[in-house]
Amino acid sequence: MDIELSDAVVEFQAGSAPLRALNGISVRIPSGESVSIVGPSGSGKSTLLHVIGAMEQLTAGSVTVGGRDLSRLRESGLVDHRRRVGFVFQRFHLLPALTVLDNVVAPTLPYRTSFDKRKRARELLAAVGLADRAADLPGRLSGGQQQRVAIARALIGEPGVVLADEPTGSLDSATGREVVDLLLRMRSEYKFSLLISTHDAGLARVCRRRLRLSDGALVGDEVADAAADAAADVASEAAADAVEDVRSD
Numbered sequence: 001m002d003i004e005l006s007d008a009v010v011e012f013q014a015g016s017a018p019l020r021a022l023n024g025i026s027v028r029i030p031s032g033e034s035v036s037i038v039g040p041s042g043s044g045k046s047t048l049l050h051v052i053g054a055m056e057q058l059t060a061g062s063v064t065v066g067g068r069d070l071s072r073l074r075e076s077g078l079v080d081h082r083r084r085v086g087f088v089f090q091r092f093h094l095l096p097a098l099t100v101l102d103n104v105v106a107p108t109l110p111y112r113t114s115f116d117k118r119k120r121a122r123e124l125l126a127a128v129g130l131a132d133r134a135a136d137l138p139g140r141l142s143g144g145q146q147q148r149v150a151i152a153r154a155l156i157g158e159p160g161v162v163l164a165d166e167p168t169g170s171l172d173s174a175t176g177r178e179v180v181d182l183l184l185r186m187r188s189e190y191k192f193s194l195l196i197s198t199h200d201a202g203l204a205r206v207c208r209r210r211l212r213l214s215d216g217a218l219v220g221d222e223v224a225d226a227a228a229d230a231a232a233d234v235a236s237e238a239a240a241d242a243v244e245d246v247r248s249d
């Protein structure tokens with residue numbers, strides 16, 4: 001889904017003075033793009049993701065996702081929008097009393113789907129390399145494995161956009177890199193737009209495009225050079241083949 005923000009402002013009340021978490025951001029992210037969002041702590045990265053996911057409302061300006069202006073949607077429209085967005089969080093947020101499989105299915109429980117939920121959950125667990133852990137409780141998995149379950153859960157509703165907020169923040173750097181590679185591979189396979197906020201400059205470079213925030217403003221918007229791009233494409237094609245291999249096993 002295309003994402004477009006125009007003069008987006010989010011203001012919070014901080015003590016007696018208002019605080020601008022987003023201060024007039026305008027940006028267009030075409031469908032299927034991979035984008036990292038970097039910037040110091042408090043620069044507005046999470047707020048930007050929350051606005052796109054309709055978890056936070058704009059104070060001024062507009063945000064349009066998949067052609068829908070979120071500020072014009074009623075609550076039922078917002079609920080529908082959130083179903084089309086997958087979220088991945090720093091601390092996984094898996095439900096500890098549910099099995100891995102039930103965690104993946106959980107977001108779809110309140111509504112009907114055109115697909116078999118448990119079948120799709122099993123396919124996604126296979127795609128993230130955890131087919132054999134479906135019956136385990138999340139507490140028995142490593143941090144990297146838990147984040148892979150969270151990625152499968154984010155994809156269960158066939159999202160057009162996946163928002164990953166510091167998805168590597170609770171992981172060591174090698175595991176974090178694997179998680180980001182998995183997100184990129186899934187994007188090639190399932191064709192969603194991917195936005196990843198990160199403090200890690202190295203990880204940020206693996207996305208095709210990098211947005212930099214400072215004090216709620218967009219201060220950088222870079223696209224990887226053609227050579228890096230070609231390398232990323234080759235890597236993601238190889239990765240997509242690997243996913244296909246897993247699925248056809």
Ligand SMILES: Nc1ncnc2c1ncn2[C@@H]1O[C@H](COP(=O)(O)OP(=O)(O)OP(=O)(O)O)[C@@H](O)[C@H]1O
Nearest residue numbers: 012013014021039040041042043044045046047048
């Ligand atoms: N619900 C809220 N109420 C008041 N202030 C908030 C709220 N959410 C965020 N803020 C403030 O908005 C600013 C931007 O916060 P945000 O979490 O978007 O930054 P961030 O770049 O994601 O930071 P970090 O890298 O530390 O996660 C910060 O000053 C934060 O304190």
